Amino acid sequence: MHVDHPPSDLQQVIYTHFGFPWMGMIALAYDPALACWVAEVNPGARAAIQENELIYAWAVGCDGLHRDYYPVKVGWDFAG
Secondary structure, eight states: OOOSSOGGGEEEEEEEESSOTTOEEEEEEEETTTTEEEOOOOOOOHHHHHTOOEEEEEEEETTSOBOOOEEEEOOOOOOO
């Protein structure tokens, strides 16, 4: 995920998934090699995954203020 502020201006970037049986808020990590925020999403039951195609992300600044939620469309790869 690309964010319009440099990593030094942010405490963290978080995402949450709604409707999943393993709902939660997960912090992303900044990957300098990719120049973006990344997280590994471990899927649960296939039926629950296919019902949800969005996760919601937001950034928290060093001052503690946060942006509005931003919907991110995800694709699921069941080949692995």
